[in-house]
Amino acid sequence: xxxxxxxxxxxxxxxxxxxxxxxxxxxxxxxxxxxxxxxxxxxxxxxxxxxxxxxxxxxxxxxxxxxxxxxxxxxxxxxxxxxxxxxxxxxxxxxxxxxxxxxxxxxxxxxxxxxxxxxxxxxxxxxxxxxxxxxxxxxxxxxxxxxxxxxxxxxxxxxxxxxxxxxxxxxxxxxxxxxxxxxxxxxxxxxxxxxxxxxxxxxxxxxxxxxxxxxxxxxxxxxxxxxxxxxxxxxxxxxxxxxxxxxxxxxxxxxxxxxxxxxxxxxxxxxxxxxxxxxxxxxxxxxxxxxxxxxxxxxxxxxxxxxxxxxxxxxxxxxxxxxxxxxxxxxxxxxxxxxxxxxxxxxxxxxxxxxxxxxxxxxxxxxxxxxxxxxxxxxxxxxxxxxxxxxxxxxxxxxxxxxxxxxxxxxxxxxxxxxxxxxxxxxxxxxxxxxxxxxxxxxxxxxxxxxxxxxxxxxxxxxxxxxxxxxxxxxxxxxxxxxxxxxxxxxxxxxxxxxxxxxxxxxxxxxxxxxxxxxxxxxxxxxxxxxxxxxxxxxxxxxxxxxxxxxxxxxxxxxxxxxxxxxxxxxxxxxxxxxxxxxxxxxxxxxxxxxxxxxxxxxxxxxxxxxxxxxxxxxxxxxxxxxxxxxxxxxxxxxxxxxxxxxxxxxxxxxxxxxxxxxxxxxxxxxxxxxxxxxxxxxxxxxxxxxxxxxxxxxxxxxxxxxxxxxxxxxxxxxxxxxxxxxxxxxxxxxxxxxxxxxxxxxxxxxxxxxxxxxxxxxxxxxxxxxxxxxxxxxxxxxxxxxxxxxxxxxxxxxxxxxxxxxxxxxxxxxxxxxxxxxxxxxxxxxxxxxxxxxxxxxxxxxxxxxxxxxxxxxxxxxxxxxxxxxxxxxxxxxxxxxxxxxxxxxxxxxxxxxxxxxxx
Ligand SMILES: Nc1ncnc2c1ncn2[C@@H]1O[C@H](COP(=O)(O)OP(=O)(O)OP(=O)(O)O)[C@@H](O)[C@H]1O
Numbered sequence: 001x002x003x004x005x006x007x008x009x010x011x012x013x014x015x016x017x018x019x020x021x022x023x024x025x026x027x028x029x030x031x032x033x034x035x036x037x038x039x040x041x042x043x044x045x046x047x048x049x050x051x052x053x054x055x056x057x058x059x060x061x062x063x064x065x066x067x068x069x070x071x072x073x074x075x076x077x078x079x080x081x082x083x084x085x086x087x088x089x090x091x092x093x094x095x096x097x098x099x100x101x102x103x104x105x106x107x108x109x110x111x112x113x114x115x116x117x118x119x120x121x122x123x124x125x126x127x128x129x130x131x132x133x134x135x136x137x138x139x140x141x142x143x144x145x146x147x148x149x150x151x152x153x154x155x156x157x158x159x160x161x162x163x164x165x166x167x168x169x170x171x172x173x174x175x176x177x178x179x180x181x182x183x184x185x186x187x188x189x190x191x192x193x194x195x196x197x198x199x200x201x202x203x204x205x206x207x208x209x210x211x212x213x214x215x216x217x218x219x220x221x222x223x224x225x226x227x228x229x230x231x232x233x234x235x236x237x238x239x240x241x242x243x244x245x246x247x248x249x250x251x252x253x254x255x256x257x258x259x260x261x262x263x264x265x266x267x268x269x270x271x272x273x274x275x276x277x278x279x280x281x282x283x284x285x286x287x288x289x290x291x292x293x294x295x296x297x298x299x300x301x302x303x304x305x306x307x308x309x310x311x312x313x314x315x316x317x318x319x320x321x322x323x324x325x326x327x328x329x330x331x332x333x334x335x336x337x338x339x340x341x342x343x344x345x346x347x348x349x350x351x352x353x354x355x356x357x358x359x360x361x362x363x364x365x366x367x368x369x370x371x372x373x374x375x376x377x378x379x380x381x382x383x384x385x386x387x388x389x390x391x392x393x394x395x396x397x398x399x400x401x402x403x404x405x406x407x408x409x410x411x412x413x414x415x416x417x418x419x420x421x422x423x424x425x426x427x428x429x430x431x432x433x434x435x436x437x438x439x440x441x442x443x444x445x446x447x448x449x450x451x452x453x454x455x456x457x458x459x460x461x462x463x464x465x466x467x468x469x470x471x472x473x474x475x476x477x478x479x480x481x482x483x484x485x486x487x488x489x490x491x492x493x494x495x496x497x498x499x500x501x502x503x504x505x506x507x508x509x510x511x512x513x514x515x516x517x518x519x520x521x522x523x524x525x526x527x528x529x530x531x532x533x534x535x536x537x538x539x540x541x542x543x544x545x546x547x548x549x550x551x552x553x554x555x556x557x558x559x560x561x562x563x564x565x566x567x568x569x570x571x572x573x574x575x576x577x578x579x580x581x582x583x584x585x586x587x588x589x590x591x592x593x594x595x596x597x598x599x600x601x602x603x604x605x606x607x608x609x610x611x612x613x614x615x616x617x618x619x620x621x622x623x624x625x626x627x628x629x630x631x632x633x634x635x636x637x638x639x640x641x642x643x644x645x646x647x648x649x650x651x652x653x654x655x656x657x658x659x660x661x662x663x664x665x666x667x668x669x670x671x672x673x674x675x676x677x678x679x680x681x682x683x684x685x686x687x688x689x690x691x692x693x694x695x696x697x698x699x700x701x702x703x704x705x706x707x708x709x710x711x712x713x714x715x716x717x718x719x720x721x722x723x724x725x726x727x728x729x730x731x732x733x734x735x736x737x738x739x740x741x742x743x744x745x746x747x748x749x750x751x752x753x754x755x756x757x758x759x760x761x762x763x764x765x766x767x768x769x770x771x772x773x774x775x776x777x778x779x780x781x782x783x784x785x786x787x788x789x790x791x792x793x794x795x796x797x798x799x800x801x802x803x804x805x806x807x808x809x810x811x812x813x814x815x816x817x818x819x820x821x822x823x824x825x826x827x828x829x830x831x832x833x834x835x836x837x838x839x840x841x842x843x844x845x846x847x848x849x850x851x852x853x854x855x856x857x858x859x860x861x862x863x864x865x866x867x868x869x870x871x872x873x874x875x876x877x878x879x880x881x882x883x884x885x886x887x888x889x890x891x892x893x894x895x896x897x898x899x900x901x902x903x904x905x
Pocket of ligand 1: 022025066097099102103105106232260261
């Protein structure tokens, strides 16, 4: 026994299901029918493109293409099964499908049947090259295998037909009017045996081939609308092979090839009357077959094999030890029937089988041979009675009987041996039983573990169901949200369209206004340019005149200072003269005093008096030199007048500040003022010091004279001292008065000279400057009036412009807000949704793209407008644009999103 056979033996398999669609027939093509099927041989998949529902997919153990050849079907599906039959297995191959789908084509095929009776060998040989189906090819395969592998074998064929629940032996003589009734007999062990059917022995493949053709020709056919040569019966072709190998092992192989009747629905088949009944009965068998299959799959206790003869005959093949395969044949143009067949096949795939080798015991073999002898004897008797026995046949029979006898003897000896072996086996069985008990215990504990696992899994399963339910609810919510989102989207799109239209119309009018205004401003600007040109010329003139004025003032002032210098020189001369005279007077006075003192008798007193007189003289000299400065107050008042006059003139000039030259003049004026202030300060200081010193001198002189007066007792001295004081006072008063008068006259003349000089040098320049300034002011005022009176640059038109711009801003902001909201909602939605695919970025609707373009346009236009405004604005004439951040957000010129608007989601 091969390795594969051993592994096959007793192990559980499922029924193999193979799908074979046929190509569209010429008839179908002429009716323009199309195929509803696609085949994927690699994935073993049949795809049904349903007209009414979604595409369906069916997988099988093997799937053939539309053009698969007969020999390939045989090679792939049947050859391995026949190999198993040759090892001693029973095997059944069904062909299931609607009428005309290719069951008979697959099972029997096409070959020159007519030739068989004339030249069986020739027909047989050419059959292998033709479109022959499974049956003839299996005959060839089996005989080849037997001859190669076994030393002895027998082959028997039965060929039955089941029609209207009636069994017919296709091998019986059709002319026999009372054919033997075929019955199905159930053994004690519930095995069904067919009684009354001819088991045709075949020594050669040609014999078997002849028998097949004979049976096939007898198959009853009836016409239906669907297929001109439709087979309306089930046919069961069985080959039973008994094989004996070199070791004397005998096996029994069985091959059932079942060509079932059409599986179609009666109403759809169009059958009527008798044919409808036929179809009903045929389908009764098929329905029972379906029910049996369903019951077997769902492990039902009662399986209704007995409900039809078909299921009774095939009982072994469906649940027993038989290798079972079903070939489902498919008509590509008929969607409904094809789907029904595919589903039938799919269900059948779940059927479990446990194939076992049919190893025959010696008793079985002996019984087989005895049956054979009995059969041969009957045949012999029959021949004798009718024709007498031909010698050749008699010899063959005798030889066969001798062979059978020898086999029987051998088997008896083997039987004895086997009984001894049985005892040994019994002992082995006992030890095996013990092993089994141990294994059962292990198995039970494992079972318990698995039960626990099962409970855990069930708990997890429940959890999973809950999660799934939640997920489903969530998916529904997601779907609803999606719907809302799409409706909001479309509403927003419409709104955005409106916004864009409004924006565009406002933008257009804004652009027109800005253009008109730009034009007007340009015209006005050129007019102003001319006026400003004139103003500039005048301003340059004024600058030049101021410069001249400054130069002249400087000249006048320097002249004045020179004159002052001369006056002071003259004044000094006068003072020197006065000083010399005073000194002379004093000397004379002192000499008079000294003469008086010399006359005094007291020498000590004389010396003291002389010292006091000398000291007094020196001090008086010094003091008189500085006394002249006491005339300061009158010169100071002149200085103040001059200062006031010049300051007023400078102030007049400093009112005119037009060009940068005026700035230079400021610096120059500053210089003059510094010089003047310096000069004045110096003079004041001098006068102040002299005054102090003179006061000091007079006090000292008075003190000295008083002292002398006290010290001397001389009457003359006392008298002379009083005269002296009076004399000094007189001199001082007289000369001081003279000097003051002189100074006042000199200064007044200088002052007059400076004023005249100033009037002459600067008066006309100042008049020119004043005139030019007035003209300039007139030009500037004119420009201002022009701007103020312009109808376009009125406050109203500017406010209008700004309003339009604001409207566009508000609309843009609203749109951006809407779009941002939609985006946020979509993002949020995508985040919250567990999608299997990466989130697809939401395509911007056309309206939004338009909007973005429009916003860009508007911004561009506004930029240009603002640039233009800035060009002409110059900070005074046009109102400055209001920045977006400070604009009021509630300009409801067009409908915009209200503030309390609820979010979309
Ligand atoms: N695979 C195929 N390739 C080419 N032709 C096919 C094929 N299968 C079937 N046919 C053709 O289709 C026609 C009907 O086939 P067939 O008689 O085998 O159908 P059926 O299922 O046996 O019908 P019924 O149930 O009536 O017996 C025949 O002419 C046959 O030659």
